[in-house]
Amino acid sequence: MEDRADSEVLFRPLVRSGKAYYAFLTLLVAVLLFGGYAYYVQLRDGLAVTGLRNYISWGMYITNFVFFIGISHAGTLISAILRVTGAEWRRPITRMAEAITVFALMVGAPMIIIDMGHPERLLNLITSGRLQSPILWDLISITTYLTGSLLYLYLPLIPDMAACRDRLTQVAGWRKALYRFLAMGWQGTPEQKQRLHKAVSIMAVIIIPIAISVHTVVAWIFAMTLRPGWRSTLFGPYFVAGAIFSGIAALIVAMAIFRRVYHLEKYLEVKHFRNLGILLLVMDVIYIYLTLSEYLTTAYTATETELPVLAMLFEGQFALPFWAMIIGGFILPALLLAMPALIPVRAEPAPGRATATVPQRSTIWRGAATIGLGVLAYFVNSLTTVSADIQTTQLWPMLRVFSVAAAVLALLMLIVPVLRAHPIATVVGASLLINVGMWIKRYVIIVPTMSNPWLPIQNVPVEWTSYMPTWVEWAITAGGFAAFILFYTLFSRLFPIVSMWEVEEETKPVSQPSTALAPSLGD
Amino acid sequence: MHTLLLRCLIGLALLCGLLGSAPAVTVQAEHGAPPSALQANQPQAAAWILTLDVSTSAPGFYLAEARLVDGAGQPATAAPIAFYEQTTFGRLLLETAKTNKQGYASTEAKIPNRTLNLVAVYCVSAQSCPVETTGQLQVEVKDNGVPFWSRPADLNTPYAPPIPIALMLLTLMGLWGAFGFVVYQIVRIKRSAVKTSARR
Numbered sequence: 001m002e003d004r005a006d007s008e009v010l011f012r013p014l015v016r017s018g019k020a021y022y023a024f025l026t027l028l029v030a031v032l033l034f035g036g037y038a039y040y041v042q043l044r045d046g047l048a049v050t051g052l053r054n055y056i057s058w059g060m061y062i063t064n065f066v067f068f069i070g071i072s073h074a075g076t077l078i079s080a081i082l083r084v085t086g087a088e089w090r091r092p093i094t095r096m097a098e099a100i101t102v103f104a105l106m107v108g109a110p111m112i113i114i115d116m117g118h119p120e121r122l123l124n125l126i127t128s129g130r131l132q133s134p135i136l137w138d139l140i141s142i143t144t145y146l147t148g149s150l151l152y153l154y155l156p157l158i159p160d161m162a163a164c165r166d167r168l169t170q171v172a173g174w175r176k177a178l179y180r181f182l183a184m185g186w187q188g189t190p191e192q193k194q195r196l197h198k199a200v201s202i203m204a205v206i207i208i209p210i211a212i213s214v215h216t217v218v219a220w221i222f223a224m225t226l227r228p229g230w231r232s233t234l235f236g237p238y239f240v241a242g243a244i245f246s247g248i249a250a251l252i253v254a255m256a257i258f259r260r261v262y263h264l265e266k267y268l269e270v271k272h273f274r275n276l277g278i279l280l281l282v283m284d285v286i287y288i289y290l291t292l293s294e295y296l297t298t299a300y301t302a303t304e305t306e307l308p309v310l311a312m313l314f315e316g317q318f319a320l321p322f323w324a325m326i327i328g329g330f331i332l333p334a335l336l337l338a339m340p341a342l343i344p345v346r347a348e349p350a351p352g353r354a355t356a357t358v359p360q361r362s363t364i365w366r367g368a369a370t371i372g373l374g375v376l377a378y379f380v381n382s383l384t385t386v387s388a389d390i391q392t393t394q395l396w397p398m399l400r401v402f403s404v405a406a407a408v409l410a411l412l413m414l415i416v417p418v419l420r421a422h423p424i425a426t427v428v429g430a431s432l433l434i435n436v437g438m439w440i441k442r443y444v445i446i447v448p449t450m451s452n453p454w455l456p457i458q459n460v461p462v463e464w465t466s467y468m469p470t471w472v473e474w475a476i477t478a479g480g481f482a483a484f485i486l487f488y489t490l491f492s493r494l495f496p497i498v499s500m501w502e503v504e505e506e507t508k509p510v511s512q513p514s515t516a517l518a519p520s521l522g523d
Numbered sequence: 524m525h526t527l528l529l530r531c532l533i534g535l536a537l538l539c540g541l542l543g544s545a546p547a548v549t550v551q552a553e554h555g556a557p558p559s560a561l562q563a564n565q566p567q568a569a570a571w572i573l574t575l576d577v578s579t580s581a582p583g584f585y586l587a588e589a590r591l592v593d594g595a596g597q598p599a600t601a602a603p604i605a606f607y608e609q610t611t612f613g614r615l616l617l618e619t620a621k622t623n624k625q626g627y628a629s630t631e632a633k634i635p636n637r638t639l640n641l642v643a644v645y646c647v648s649a650q651s652c653p654v655e656t657t658g659q660l661q662v663e664v665k666d667n668g669v670p671f672w673s674r675p676a677d678l679n680t681p682y683a684p685p686i687p688i689a690l691m692l693l694t695l696m697g698l699w700g701a702f703g704f705v706v707y708q709i710v711r712i713k714r715s716a717v718k719t720s721a722r723r
Contacts (some may be wrong), residue, residue: 149697
């Protein structure tokens with residue numbers, strides 16, 4: 001009886017829809033239609049309506065493609081890896097993760113077709129495709145991944161579909177039929193459970209290499225092209241790490257929204273955000289390391305062809321997004337995630353001891369460090385008033401970065417207590433920054449390299465030598481994001497967004513079967 | 524003599540212009556062959572005559588040598604000659620070199636393709652280019668020689684290499700076979716429900 005009352009909160013979004021929901025849906029559909037109109041314009045007038053030209057033929061569409069394929073890794077990591085390793089805390093978040101995978105793939109993959117200009121030419125891949133080409137590998141791996149992800153999303157849905165079939169008697173007839181069909185006659189018999197566990201375990205194991213292969217192949221499309229900035233043996237693992245990194249960040253944002261809108265506080269607790277926050281921090285540090293490795297080796301060798309790309313990134317046309325990505329998308333989130341854990345917590349006062357007049361040692365240290373860093377930042381910034389010549393030295397850019405870093409650190413030291421008091425908001429804030437940073441990352445991988453082909457750009461109008469997205473590309477991009485959110489929202493209104501039977505299984509005695517791999521293999 | 528030659532050349536140029544085609548003298552060069560071979564001589568203005576020789580200089584390299592003389596046959600000194608490669612997408616500027624006292628300007632680079640189409644242009648100013656000429660070089664590969672323009676074999680073969688493809692297909696078959704097994708489990712879940720209902 002208590003279980004039934006508990007799960008009511010999970011059924012509520014499936015039967016109740018307020019005005020705000022319909023308003024949100026209308027907004028998403030409007031953006032989607034606007035994106036559809038932009039695509040119609042592109043089909044009618046050709047790719048000339050975009051900023052893409054002969055030389056810079058990849059831009060926002062391919063950025064979106066790599067970004068969405070990246071966040072599709074959320075499902076793989078959280079669900080499959082945690083399922084295989086038997087991490088029990090994963091149970092309330094697996095379905096959200098798996099749904100992200102499917103919808104991200106459904107939006108990301110068509111971006112390639114949009115970029116092609118002529119969608120019918122996709123058939124050429126089938127009729128004239130060369131198996132030597134990474135483009136064909138990409139088609140094969142994404143198709144396999146989407147099929148696997150759909151299966152992997154559907155399998156744990158079966159018991160919940162049976163629950164919906166049995167309990168949602170007031171919904172429309174087509175929904176009853178849908179639940180009945182998807183439930184596959186589930187009655188929870190031992191044989192059915194055993195088969196379900198076996199199927200889920202198989203999928204959990206094989207979906208991991210498939211997901212890794214997908215992003216590796218995406219990386220190879222770049223790395224196997226003779227272009228400066230792309231030819232790197234690091235690209236495979238670099239892209240996979242980036243995908244997992246952005247996937248976790250996307251999942252955290254989705255969890256926070258569902259928690260707030262559907263009142264899932266009981267299911268999505270602080271521990272879920274904290275655990276994912278730790279994973280996110282680990283991936284952030286790994287990604288910073290890989291980024292450093294990537295750019296340091298290239299900059300150190302400084303070949304003639306690589307230098308223009310690096311110059312564009314570090315101090316040229318793309319310096320602003322590049323440094324915004326490095327500082328705002330990677331370093332700042334790492335500090336946000338790490339500092340509440342690294343700065344010592346103020347000790348609880350001993351009973352009966354007055355604390356108002358005696359500051360704690362940790363408070364003193366933090367105050368001193370904050371003031372010190374602030375003074376340092378001010379000192380470095382005011383060096384120019386002493387001598388303007390310092391700006392001409394090679395040391396100056398480093399000093400500027402150092403002073404900004406010191407100022408940011410000082411600010412973070414000040415707000416550490418606030419961060420600690422709001423752990424979910426902190427993790428979500430870091431995740432949002434990471435998502436924006438990772439989108440920019442994909443953009444600065446693609447466009448600067450396309451702007452620097454091996455053969456110099458000649459005999460073309462000057463506006464063809466650089467890339468600036470047009471309204472058509474922005475509209476289609478907005479439409480893509482709207483489609484992703486729309487699919488996700490509709491899914492959460494049709495199906496329980498938390499895997500009810502898995503959560504119930506967690507609370508039941510140990511004698512119940514577990515979905516972890518080890519017990520299933522013993523079946 | 525010079526005037527006669529000049530008239531002949533002008534007449535030839537006019538004829539070519541009328542017919543809409545340029546005579547191209549193709550030289551079959553080999554690796555390591557000595558510099559030789561005039562490619563084409565196609566002056567388009569009476570005041571200047573520009574000739575272009577393209578030949579292989581070292582294995583994999585070509586030497587393009589242009590000579591600019593005035594109407595009287597006197598070599599032009601310190602005149603900028605721009606060398607272009609004629610590509611599918613237009614002309615690609617390779618180098619601009621100034622003529623020496625004998626009127627020669629040259630450039631040397633790797634041969635990018637089996638057939639190389641070069642253009643030499645003499646421009647007095649940005650707006651005025653009184654004369655240009657084209658040249659072509661075709662390079663044959665000896666049976667025992669390694670083509671210097673060759674790319675990794677897998678990029679040139681018309682068919683995919685069988686062993687990696689077989690491995691790839693096997694992996695794919697394994698994955699899709701696993702999907703099939705999972706779908707079979709779903710079917711069995713459905714069947715067991717039917718059986719249980721019938722028993723009841």
